[in-house]
Amino acid sequence: MSVFPPFALLRRPHAWLRTAIVLCALLGAAACAANQAATGPLPQFAQYEGEDVRSVKFEGELVVPEDSLRSVITTRVSRCSALGVLPFCIGSFGKDDYHLDLAVLSRDVARIQLVHRDFGYYGTRVVPVVDEAPEDGVNVTFRVEAGDLVTLTGLAVTGIDHVDGVDALSGRLPLKEGEPFRRNDFLASVDTVRNWLLNRGYAYAQVLRNYEIDTIADVARVELAAAPGPVVTVDSIHIVGLYRLDPGTVRQQLAIRRGARLRGADLARSQRSLFDLELVSFAAVEVAPERLQVTPDSMELDADSIGSTVLVRVVEAPRYAADIALGYGTLDCLRAQGRNLDRNFLGGARRLEVNGLIAKVGVADPVNGLERSLCPAFDPEKRTTDTDSLIADALNYRLAANFLQPRLLATQTSLVAGLFTEQVSELDLYVRSATGAEVGVVRQVLPQTLASLTLDVQRGRTQASDYFFCIAFEVCEREDIQAVQRSRWSNSVQLGLTQNRVRLDPFASGGHQFRTTMDFASPLLGSEDEYLRLMADGIIHRELREDVVLSLRLMGGTFFTGLLNDETGYIPPEQRFYGGGPTGVRGFRFNELGPTVYVARPQRRGDEGFEVDTVRSSTGGTRTLLATTEVSFPIPIFTRFNVRGAAFLDAGQVWDTRDTLISRPGIRITPGVGGRFATPVGPFRLDVAYNPYQPEPGPLYGITESGDLIEMPLLREFRRRREGSWLNRLVLQVSLGNAL
Structure with missing residues (x-):
């Protein structure tokens, strides 16, 4: 007869006992699983995992700057940044949420300890604290108890006694006896020894690093054991x-x-x-x-x-490259340019580039017809002389071919050559037409240091207003002006030296740049121009503290006018010095600083007759000086967008040393602030400078109704007054690239 299973257990007491034991074990395991403590890093804060981080603070006597600590941790505060830059958000729009990650928090503790070792403090204790914020989320606090500063008392490099030049190695090591034992210097010293061996032909060299720290005396000893190999x-x-x-x-x-x-x-x-x-x-x-x-x-x-x-x-890379660009400017009107590049011309990685440019399309012959609608600066009604019409109707163009031969005669020397024909005009100034060629050699004399020697041969002519020749060239008689305007040879030799060791990321963060040039034109070269021009420009960047960079620039140039021939030689306008603009004294607009001439020109106003309009023109100088100090720094709310701020102070001037009738103005100093924005093609710069000065003085000339220049100036030192409030003294400079 069959028995119901429960009663079967009663008839078999040993089976019942075993079943009870199994059931108790299962229930106990379930209870233990339910009450098991949290695992993983920092389990005491497990209940806060995934909460929004409202604040991150550091407590204790900090021996390492707080901004250095913040730069190494990855625990961040939730914040608002609408459209990626604005410090506010609407609901969830524009909000960047940072949730507490205990694994990241644990690694941040290790990072803080390591950065203390980088400063020489060992035995640092870091205790993270997480508590609830008054609103939703949590606050994170790192309680830092810095260890003692450890000093290096012994440094030995072994295994390289047989290598030549070993005596000079100790002076190159970042580690120095008597200085703090910094972790970064320790690792850098290992690399220094190994690189030193690699540069002596020991390609399989290895360096074993050993150190010991006495935590009672707070001293350290280091041994770098080198195995040079063959x-x-x-x-x-x-x-x-x-x-x-x-x-x-x-x-x-x-x-x-x-x-x-x-x-x-x-x-x-x-x-x-x-x-x-x-x-x-x-x-x-x-x-x-x-x-x-x-x-x-x-x-x-x-x-x-x-x-x-x-x-x-x-x-x-691809052998050929070509590009075409179109644009518009208030003084160039419509413009276009194109380029074709062959990177392997005739083989041997020789480079041939052909480029062309055309500007003032729409206002200059033979492509005119738009001067009234698009380029009002060239309005025919504003022209009062034949030269005005000539400058306005001159089409700007340039056609050039440039050739590069790398590794001339298998040395560090390259050969460059070029041909060009061009016509360039500046509104209210001059028209320059020239055809020529150049040939030169460029040699790398040191790492990141180039020396160049270039011969430039060209024949051209400069046409300009009479007042421009009278002031710029000191040629005021009609017959003399006509002689200067004829085609002439302008041949020169240029010697240059450039060294660029600036670190860019993408803004300048350190290093220096230096360049100097000498241009010499003489009848010995078949030139009808005669001058000697020297220019030197130096820039240095230094990090004052983390991510705060000081930049200094000093530039000067001069002509040695004593070498000029008063009868046939003069300084071409394109070789003179000009001041102002985004790379000069930023309180002055482009070419606004320096020698200036004013002309009172009659302007026709329809049937109302004429009115006098005073026009200002820069004539360039023979001596210049520029000094700039700039401090750039990160903007906290825009740090992750690679945006920086800047404060600067520019000082400089341009003088014409040959003009003894006008008093030489002093140095102009303009302060300002700006912003720097990283772009794929370089830093975009926006600067605002304050100019406390009146416009530069200069002689005032007049023009008769027939367009002839009044030879004697109406005033020797005329100055246009700047009217309006202090806002009119602010000058905006917009440019692409590094100013320093």
Whole structure:
């Protein structure tokens, strides 16, 4: 007879006992699972995981600047930034939510400890605290108890006694005995020793780092144990990836040669040289892997000297490039330009560029007809002289071809050459027509340092208003003006030296730039112009504190006028110095600073007759000086958008040392502020400067109804008054690129 299962358990007491034990075990496991403590990093704050972060604070006696601490942590505060820049939000629109992540918070604790080690403080304790905010969300606080400052008392570099020049190595190490033991300096010293060995041909060098810290005496001792390995020479060079380039051209760009020592600096310099070829879009120069090594003993590191294969990998860029641009300007009216580039002209990575430009389309012959509608500056009713009509109706153009021969005679020297024909006019100033050629050599004399020597030959003519010749060239007689306006040779030799070691990311954050040029024109070169022009320009950038950069610039130039021939020589207007604009004294508009001439010109006003209009023109100077101080800094609410602010003070002036009848003005100083915005093509700059000065003084001339210049000035020092409030003294400068 069958028995119901429960009663069966009663008849079998041992089965019942086993079942009860199993049930108790299952119930206990379930209870334990329900009450199990949270796991993972910082489990005491598990209930706050995912909450909005309302504030992040630091407490304690901070020995590291708070902004340095904030820069290394990734726990952020929820904030509003409508449209990505405005510091407000509407509901959820424009709100950037940052939720508490305990894993990130735990890593932030380690980051704060490491940054203290970077400053030399070891044994730092960081305790994170998370509590509820008065509103929704949480507040995060890092309680920092800095460790003691540890001083380096011993530094030893072993294993390199047999290497030449070892005595000079200790002075190059960032670590110094008697200074704080900073973690970054410790790691940098390891790299310094290894790079020093790599640059002496020890391609397989390794450096073991050891240090010990006495936490009672707060001192540290460091030993860097170097294993140089064998001296490595280049036994072969393997080049891959070539399509149009020939191997000979690539080898000319390399700083390594077969049979020479394999140095790390030569590998890096070879890679940079390959990038200098516009036909190369990617290049890598490195020790080849074992499967590509030519000599079988390439990895026998016990030998004193071994050979190694260098692998050169190249990815070529497109050979041809072409672009066309159209634009409009108030003084250029409609303009267009085009360019065609061949990066492998006649092979050998030779570069040929042909470009053309045309401007004043719509107002100048033979493409006129729009002067009234689009370019009111060229209105025929405003013209009073034949020269005015000439300048307004002169079509601006330029057609040029430029050639570059890299690695001339397999050296660090390049050959440049060019041909051009152009016509350039400046409203109310002059028309310059010229055709010429130039040829020069450029040589890299030091890393990031170029020296150049260029011969420029051109024949052209300058046509201008009589008052412009009278003031700019000191030629006031009609017969003399006609002689100056004829075509003449203007040949010169230019010697230049440029060094650019500025760090850009994308704004200047450190380094320096220096350039100097000398231009010499003389009858010895077949030139009818005669002058000697010197110019030097230096810029330095220094980081005052994290992300706050001080930039200083000093520029000066002069002509040695004693070398000029008073009968036939003069300084062409395009060679003179001008002041003002976004790269000069920013309180003055473009070309507004410096020698100036005023002309009282009669202007026809329809049937109402004439009225006198005073026109100002810059004539350029023979001496200039510019000094600029600028401090750039991040704007807190725009930090993540790569926007920076700037405060600057510009000082400078342009003088004409040959004019002894007009008193020389003093230095002009203009302060200002601005903004810097990162763009794919460079920093976009917006500056506002305050100009406390009246316009520059100059002689006032008159023009008769027939258009002839009144030879003697009506006033020797005339000045137009600036009317209005202080707002009229603000000058806005907009430009692209770095001002310094």
